[in-house]
Amino acid sequence: MPPVRNILVTGASRGLGLAIVKSLLAEGVSVIGLSRKTSAELESLIDNHANQFRFVLLDLNDPGQLSAELFQDEICQQQPLHGLVNNAAFAYDDLITNLKLEPLETLFRVNVTSPMLLTKLAIRNMLLHKIAGSIVQVSSISAHTGYKGLAMYAATKGAMESFSKNTAREWGTKKIRSNCVVPGFMETEMSAGLDEQQKDRIYKRTALKEPTSLESVANTVAFLLSEKASSITGQNLVVDSGTI
Numbered sequence: 634m635p636p637v638r639n640i641l642v643t644g645a646s647r648g649l650g651l652a653i654v655k656s657l658l659a660e661g662v663s664v665i666g667l668s669r670k671t672s673a674e675l676e677s678l679i680d681n682h683a684n685q686f687r688f689v690l691l692d693l694n695d696p697g698q699l700s701a702e703l704f705q706d707e708i709c710q711q712q713p714l715h716g717l718v719n720n721a722a723f724a725y726d727d728l729i730t731n732l733k734l735e736p737l738e739t740l741f742r743v744n745v746t747s748p749m750l751l752t753k754l755a756i757r758n759m760l761l762h763k764i765a766g767s768i769v770q771v772s773s774i775s776a777h778t779g780y781k782g783l784a785m786y787a788a789t790k791g792a793m794e795s796f797s798k799n800t801a802r803e804w805g806t807k808k809i810r811s812n813c814v815v816p817g818f819m820e821t822e823m824s825a826g827l828d829e830q831q832k833d834r835i836y837k838r839t840a841l842k843e844p845t846s847l848e849s850v851a852n853t854v855a856f857l858l859s860e861k862a863s864s865i866t867g868q869n870l871v872v873d874s875g876t877i
Contacts, residue, residue, distance in 0.1 A: 639714050640858060641665045641755065643693065643748075644721030646672045649771065649819065652851035653718055658682050660855060665708065667691045668721065693721050693747035694739055704754045713762035716858040717755040719748035719793070720771040726782045737785060744789035749796060752811075756804060765808035767858045770797045771850075772813045774873045780835075794869055801867030810866035812857050817845035817873030840875025 640657055644650035645666025651674060657664050658678070663685050666675070669692040679688055689707050691698055708714065723743035725736045752768055759766040772794050775787040793813065800811035818835050836843055850872045856862055857870065871877055 637661070637663045638716065638858075639663045639665065639712060640716040640718065641667070641708070641714060641751070642718040642720060643667045643751065645688065646670055646675045649816065649847055649850055650718075650720045651675060651678075652847040653720060653854050654678065654686065656848070656851040656855040657858070658685055660859075661685075662855075662858075665689065667693075667703070669693070693743045694723070696742060696747045696750050699747065699750050699754060704758070708758070712758075713764050714755055714758040714766065715764055716767045716769070717751060718769045718771065718854055718858070719751060720854075721747075722771070722773075722786075722789075725785050727785070728782055729784050732785065740785055740789055744786075745792050745796075748793060752796070752800060756800075756809060759809055760807060765863075766810070767862070768797070768800065768809070768811040769854050769857050770794070770811070770813045771854070772815045772869065774815055774817045774871070774876050777815065777871075777877055797869075798867045805866060810857075810862070812862075812865060812867070813869045814850060814853050814857065815869050815871040815873065816850045817871075817876045819845045819847055819850065836874075838876055839873065843874055845872060845874045 640662050642650055642653050642664055645654050646668035654664050654666055666686065666688045678686055689703065691703060721743065723740050725740040748770065755768060770793045773790040775783040776790040776794060797811045797813045817839065853870055853872050857865065
């Protein structure tokens with residue numbers, strides 16, 4: 634029987650993060666989920682997978698918590714980490730001419746600074762335990778094609794794509810892989826602010842004329858974390874219903 638793999642997933646309480654957790658649990662993976670709040674569906678997963686899923690309440694807007702509270706207290710150096718999914722994100726939608734400093738700083742702390750720090754801590758853990766690990770950054774189609782009001786959000790995702798490619802180059806000799814999954818627009822709380830007409834315009838831009846499936850994106854993330862993707866690193870895998 635192969636050893637159990639331990640995967641850390643951020644933004645695990647809802648939307649894509651929850652779908653990723655479900656996909657990994659279905660594969661028998663041991664999951665550590667992070668989020669700043671819980672949800673009824675998450676609580677159900679915790680109850681039904683007590684030996685396989687552990688949840689940690691943590692706010693990525695406070696990067697100082699990561700080392701002390703997460704890797705020292707919750708994961709500790711004795712527990713090997715086989716994979717990291719940086720999925721959590723803060724949405725700041727506005728026109729560039731309305732840009733405000735406070736939400737911009739929050740945007741970069743949650744979407745860039747904390748994921749970079751988590752990547753550092755995960756790699757250190759993998760090196761300590763001699764793990765050929767896999768890191769997946771969840772990006773966005775907005776980093777590749779323009780959408781009104783998403784310039785600041787797209788900038789954070791573009792930053793993580795560059796970071797991921799360089800991570801792959803830097804740590805490939807230690808068999809640590811780094812990739813990005815680039816989802817199109819999905820039916821999540823993050824897109825709930827769009828009205829039906831706006832959604833219809835977005836979906837008409839796709840080849841499939843439909844929103845991107847949460848499960849399709851989650852299964853792609855799970856694939857990249859697995860040995861089935863052992864030769865894939867430094868890549869952006871686009872799952873967008875054919876937008877690009």
